[in-house]
Amino acid sequence: MHITGIKTYMQRVDERPRLLLKIETSEGISGWGECYNHGPDWALPPLLDYLFHQIEGEDPRRVEFLVLKLNQQCRFPPGALGLAAISAIDHALWDIAGKAAGLPVYMLLGGHVRDRVRIYCGVYSAPDPERLLDQTFELNEKYGYTAFKLSPYRRDLHSGRWGELVRETGDWFGRIREISPSDYEFAFDAHAKIFEPYKAVQLAAAIALNDPLFYEEPLRPEHIPAWRELKSKLTVPLATGESLYNRFEFLSLLSAQGADIIQPDICVVGGVTEMRRIATLAEAHYVTVAPHNPMGPLATAVNIHFAAVQPNFQILEFKPHVHAPWALDPYMPVNGHMELRPDRPGWGIEIDEKVLATDDYVHWERKVTRKPDGSTAYP
Structure with missing residues (x-):
């Protein structure tokens, strides 16, 4: 079996753009992957075309070899766009390997260490407590x-x-804690909007009294010593990692004892292959993994297989999608968990290419916050 071609599809999930990749083979087995759209969105298809020529004719089941080749053929370490593209290629190669073997990908990764994968729902806003209670009750029901x-x-x-x-x-x-069921857990995502570490400490202290599940990314990720100092002053679990790219950056964070929970994105770091290396480093530091996953149904499927096999996995981000018509049979929550699909080879999800043939792209970009004095702030 060898790789013969690729196809890319720029689509959307709800109101965000998502790029899907299909890798085709000489045996008629194809695999699917999903990129993270960092922007500019339309930079990804030509980049994937370029990378295809580095793997054309190769056996797609040699996933480790091909991902290493893509990384090592770069003159400089690949950044956000390069790793997003490599992530999708990695996903598609694992999908092909699973389908060729007639097994779900998690069985190729050593088999599942858990029978189902726990998830949390991103509300992402700060509604009034009574309104939030209605939302959470509906999601629970x-x-x-x-x-x-x-x-x-x-x-x-x-x-x-x-x-x-x-x-x-x-x-x-x-x-919220007073009126919500006692078994409900609430995490808080500060979205790297705080510049001064002491302010991040103050906000953490305010939520600490009511036992948050975790406190996510209050600061920008670049300066690791600030994370070490921040964690030393908190009494709540500190989570970060969606903006870090590879095992070397995560090793710096972990070595500095800068997080209790890491949140790598399987569509950002280079795919399942790199994600497992990162998670193993975390395990050696007694740190758990709660993957960043605001993505589409395909990325969710990939995350489920990763979570099934990773001992220090904690919980997966998943918000039910309103619009993703190309996913024929997406994984959906049952009792707050995603069930595995042991009888489905590859990722266990079907993609409708007829739907993908229709352009459904939507433009999105981050909005820059302005302070009262007119200067910019982290959004």
Whole structure:
């Protein structure tokens, strides 16, 4: 069996662009992968065309060899776009390997260490407690969710006194905890909007009283010593990693004892192959893995197989999609978990290429926040 061609499809999931990759082989077996659209979105198809020529004619089941080749053929370490493209290739190669063997990918990775994969739902906003209770009850009744992720900001960070925002957040979470079922868990994603570490400490203290599941990415990821200092001052689990790219960056974070939970993205770091290396490093540091996954049904499928085999996996991010018509049979939550599909080879999900033939791309880009004085801030 050898690789004969690729196809790329720029699509959307809900209101975000997503790029899908199909790798074709001489035996008629094809595999699918998903890129993270960092932007510019349309840079990915020609990049994948370029990378295809480095793997054309190769046996797609030699996943480790081909991913190493793609990384090592780069003159400089690949960055965001390069690793996003390599991630999709890695996914597609594993899909082919599983289909060729007649096995789900998780069996090729050593077999499952858990029977199902726990998930949490991203709410991502900070609604009034009573409204949030209605949302969480509905999600619990429909899908069995008992874990949710919120924003810790009740208003714009730069309008008014910071200490007042911190107090409001603490009071608000206290009310949520007061009226919610005791088994519900709430995480908070600060989205790297805080520049000063002491402010991140203050906000963490406000939510600490009510036992958050974790406190995610209050700071930018670049300066590792700041994460070491931050973690040393917190009494809540500190999570980060969606903006880190490879095992070397994660090793720096872990060696500095800068996180309790890491959140690599399987569509960012270079795919399953690199994700497992990162997770193994975390395991050696007594750190768990809660993958970043705001992606589409295909990326969710890939994450489920990773989570099934990884001993230090904790919980997976998943928000049910409203619009992803190309996924014929997406994994959906049952009792707050994703069930494995032992009778389905590869990723266990079917892609409808007829739907992909219709252009469904939507443009999206981050909006830059402006402070009251007109200067920019992290969004």
